[in-house]
Amino acid sequence: MKEILSTVDAWLAAGKRVAIARVIGIEDSGPRDPGATMAVNEDGEVAGSVSGGCVEGAVVTEALDALTTGRARRCTFGYSDDQAFAVGLTCGGTVHLLVEPLDW
Amino acid sequence: MSGEIYQELRRSLRSGEPVCLVTVTNVAEEFEGLASLGAKLLVHSDGPTVGTLGDPELDRVVARDARAMLERGVTGTRHYGSHGEARREDLEMFVESFVSPSRLVIFGAVDFSRALVEVGKILGFVVTVCDARAVFATTARFPLADEVVVEWPDSYLDRVGRTLGPRDAVCVLTHDTKFDVPAILGALASDVGYIGAMGSRRTHEKRWERLLEAGASESELRARLMSPIGLDVGARTPEETAVSICAEIIAVRSGRALRTMTPLRDGSGPIH
Numbered sequence: 303m304k305e306i307l308s309t310v311d312a313w314l315a316a317g318k319r320v321a322i323a324r325v326i327g328i329e330d331s332g333p334r335d336p337g338a339t340m341a342v343n344e345d346g347e348v349a350g351s352v353s354g355g356c357v358e359g360a361v362v363t364e365a366l367d368a369l370t371t372g373r374a375r376r377c378t379f380g381y382s383d384d385q386a387f388a389v390g391l392t393c394g395g396t397v398h399l400l401v402e403p404l405d406w
Numbered sequence: 407m408s409g410e411i412y413q414e415l416r417r418s419l420r421s422g423e424p425v426c427l428v429t430v431t432n433v434a435e436e437f438e439g440l441a442s443l444g445a446k447l448l449v450h451s452d453g454p455t456v457g458t459l460g461d462p463e464l465d466r467v468v469a470r471d472a473r474a475m476l477e478r479g480v481t482g483t484r485h486y487g488s489h490g491e492a493r494r495e496d497l498e499m500f501v502e503s504f505v506s507p508s509r510l511v512i513f514g515a516v517d518f519s520r521a522l523v524e525v526g527k528i529l530g531f532v533v534t535v536c537d538a539r540a541v542f543a544t545t546a547r548f549p550l551a552d553e554v555v556v557e558w559p560d561s562y563l564d565r566v567g568r569t570l571g572p573r574d575a576v577c578v579l580t581h582d583t584k585f586d587v588p589a590i591l592g593a594l595a596s597d598v599g600y601i602g603a604m605g606s607r608r609t610h611e612k613r614w615e616r617l618l619e620a621g622a623s624e625s626e627l628r629a630r631l632m633s634p635i636g637l638d639v640g641a642r643t644p645e646e647t648a649v650s651i652c653a654e655i656i657a658v659r660s661g662r663a664l665r666t667m668t669p670l671r672d673g674s675g676p677i678h
Contacts, residue, residue: 326500374444
């Protein structure tokens with residue numbers, strides 16, 4: 303969380319809406335521990351990360367949806383096999399995220 | 407718009423004050439009207455909480471548990487009844503502890519220290535450089551250090567040693583026995599998790615003798631002192647050496663150092 307504060311401050315100062323995605327649980331292996339945080343602004347710009355780059359693209363979509371609906375949501379990403387462009391973790395783990403508008 | 411919880415969380419993180427953020431991450435179907443996904447409670451070690459999970463009794467019980475987790479620096483998931491009852495799974499909470507950043511104390515205001523300050527800052531340490539020589543221990547030479555102190559190592563550790571814990575590190579880079587020995591003895595008297603001392607194998611052997619003469623026990627030195635400091639990655643420059651030292655700090659803290667890595671301490675032959 304700490305590493306994204308400066309960027310989030312700048313976005314808020316510019317009047318942008320911001321969503322926060324956090325890892326709230328992992329099963330088996332996961333590239334980032336619970337607490338890893340990524341912020342997304344209404345233009346789709348990103349700070350921080352919740353995996354090793356595997357699911358961040360999909361998290362941006364979830365974050366923009368959360369900004370549209372104004373509601374928090376839980377998302378889970380599991381293992382992806384070698385299908386090109388499938389969203390998931392190649393390491394075989396599962397990651398649970400909470401994605402929510404920063405309105406708190 | 408961000409609100410009161412985020413502002414207080416941000417203030418605590420910036421000041422390094424321990425804080426715990428509790429968030430509702432799942433609500434059982436039959437309780438959907440009572441609690442909402444994303445509801446939050448911000449908990450400090452003491453003092454009033456900020457926000458609410460939706461029920462005063464739930465807030466009270468969760469704040470008590472969150473303080474216990476914060477004390478141990480633990481982050482994780484817990485379940486509660488909708489009024490805080492134990493042994494029920496109506497609500498799932500993600501309890502995230504933010505502890506004060508780890509500290510890195512570097513003795514010796516040398517050029518290797520400058521590089522170690524830089525790598526230490528990348529890793530999130532609060533970094534202190536301490537040297538008894540006022541000419542070298544200046545903020546101009548260590549602009550990224552959080553603190554530059556002109557003081558003898560033993561006197562500094564007399565003041566500060568009791569605040570150092572298992573997540574903190576002391577690196578002794580002076581390789582001058584008259585500074586090294588009191589610094590290492592002072593660090594051994596604290597609970598600091600990592601103690602490393604720089605020097606060639608020859609410097610190390612002489613220093614080891616002096617430490618024994620000064621009353622250090624051989625078993626404690628073997629258990630706690632990483633000397634020569636760093637992992638054996640073939641580092642030569644100050645920057646490479648700083649990476650080797652920080653890699654060793656991480657490996658010692660995670661318990662990997664002696665299983666899968668080669669600390670210079672456990673090898674033989676020239677260091678470079």
